[in-house]
Amino acid sequence: MTRAPITRRALITGVTGQDGSYLAELLLARGYEVHGVTRDADEVVTDGVVAHELDLATDSAIAQLISDVEPNEIYNLAALSSVYQSWQNPALTARLNGAVVAEMLAAVKLIHDRGNTDIRFVQASSAEIFGAPNESPQNEETTVRPTSPYGAAKAYAHGLVGAYRTAGVAASSVILYNHESPRRPETFVTRKITAAAARISAGKQETLELGNMEAQRDWGWAPDYADALMRAAKHSKPDDFVIATGVSHSVRDFVAAAFERAGVDDWQDRVSVSETLLRTGDAALQLGDASKARKVLGWSPTVKFDEIVAAMVDHDLALLS
Incomplete structure (x- = not known):
C-alpha cells in the first residue's frame, strides 16, 4: 500500500477490531501517523500503527496517553460490543462504553482549552441508544430511550459528546447501525x-x-462506516450523524x-x-435515516446487502x- 507523507496524527481505541482495522488502513493511506490502543501485546495490529498497550476495563491511563500523543483526531471505537454480554456484565459495560468516554473527553477538553492543537473527537455510537423506537426510520432527532445496559452506556456517552460539544470541544457522535464484513468475529x-x-x-x-x-436490522458494509467516521472528524462543524443504509x-x-x-x-x-x-x-x-450524513458529509453506502453476505x-x- 502506497502511503502519502504524514499530515496529521490520529489515535484509535479498539484499533484491532473490525472497524478499527479498516479505519487505520484508511488513515494510513492518507498519510496519517496512526496510534492505536490495544488490550494486550498479543493482539494483531495493522502494519504501520503505533500500538499502546492499555486495558481500558481496568486502567484509567487513557487521559495520560491522550496528553502524551496529543493527536489531532481521536476515534473511540473501544467497547463491550455485545448487547447480550452487557446483561451479563453491566458494570463492565458501564465502564468501557460510558466512563472511559468521560475520561477521554475530559482529556480532550484540556488540550482544546490550551488552544495550541487542533483536536477532534469522534464517538462510535450505536442504534441501540434508541432502544425499541416508536418511529421508523430513526434519525438524529429520534428519542434516546435504550432498553439494554449496552444501549444505556452508549446513550450516556452520546450525551457526554453533546455536552462537551456545547463546551466548545469539536466532538461528534456517529450513530452506527449494523455493519458487517469478513473481519467480524463469530461472536456476532x-x-x-x-x-x-x-x-x-x-x-x-x-x-x-x-x-x-x-428481528429486522439495517445492515451496511463496515469499510463504508469507517469512511463515515473519518468524514465526521474532518467536517468543519462537529455534530451527530446517523450512518445507515435505509434498508432493513x-x-x-x-x-x-x-x-x-x-x-x-x-x-x-x-x-x-x-x-x-x-x-x-x-x-x-x-432502520436508520442517513439523510443528514448524505447531505452534510457527502457519505453514502457503496455495498448492497446481498454483496455483503x-x-x-x-x-x-x-x-x-
Whole structure:
C-alpha cells in the first residue's frame, strides 16, 4: 500500500477490531501517523500503527496517553460490543462504553482549552441508544430511550459528546447501525451465520441455532462506516450523524442469503431457534435515516446487502479450503 507523507496524527481505541482495522488502513493511506490502543501485546495490529498497550476495563491511563500523543483526531471505537454480554456484565459495560468516554473527553477538553492543537473527537455510537423506537426510520432527532445496559452506556456517552460539544470541544457522535464484513468475529450473529453456512456446505457442521430470526436490522458494509467516521472528524462543524443504509432485512433474510451463497438448499431443516439465545429488550426493527450524513458529509453506502453476505460467505468458504 502506497502511503502519502504524514499530515496529521490520529489515535484509535479498539484499533484491532473490525472497524478499527479498516479505519487505520484508511488513515494510513492518507498519510496519517496512526496510534492505536490495544488490550494486550498479543493482539494483531495493522502494519504501520503505533500500538499502546492499555486495558481500558481496568486502567484509567487513557487521559495520560491522550496528553502524551496529543493527536489531532481521536476515534473511540473501544467497547463491550455485545448487547447480550452487557446483561451479563453491566458494570463492565458501564465502564468501557460510558466512563472511559468521560475520561477521554475530559482529556480532550484540556488540550482544546490550551488552544495550541487542533483536536477532534469522534464517538462510535450505536442504534441501540434508541432502544425499541416508536418511529421508523430513526434519525438524529429520534428519542434516546435504550432498553439494554449496552444501549444505556452508549446513550450516556452520546450525551457526554453533546455536552462537551456545547463546551466548545469539536466532538461528534456517529450513530452506527449494523455493519458487517469478513473481519467480524463469530461472536456476532452475522459471522456466526456465514461461518456455519460455509461449514455446513463443507460437511463440517450439521445444524445452526439462532435466536429471534424475525428481528429486522439495517445492515451496511463496515469499510463504508469507517469512511463515515473519518468524514465526521474532518467536517468543519462537529455534530451527530446517523450512518445507515435505509434498508432493513430480517435475520431470516440473512440466513437465506448466506446458505444460498454457500450452496445449501435445505437450510430450513438445518436452522433452529433456541429460547436461550433470545435477547431481552431486543428491538423488532432498526432502520436508520442517513439523510443528514448524505447531505452534510457527502457519505453514502457503496455495498448492497446481498454483496455483503456474499463477501462474508466467500471468505468463510476460503478459510475451509
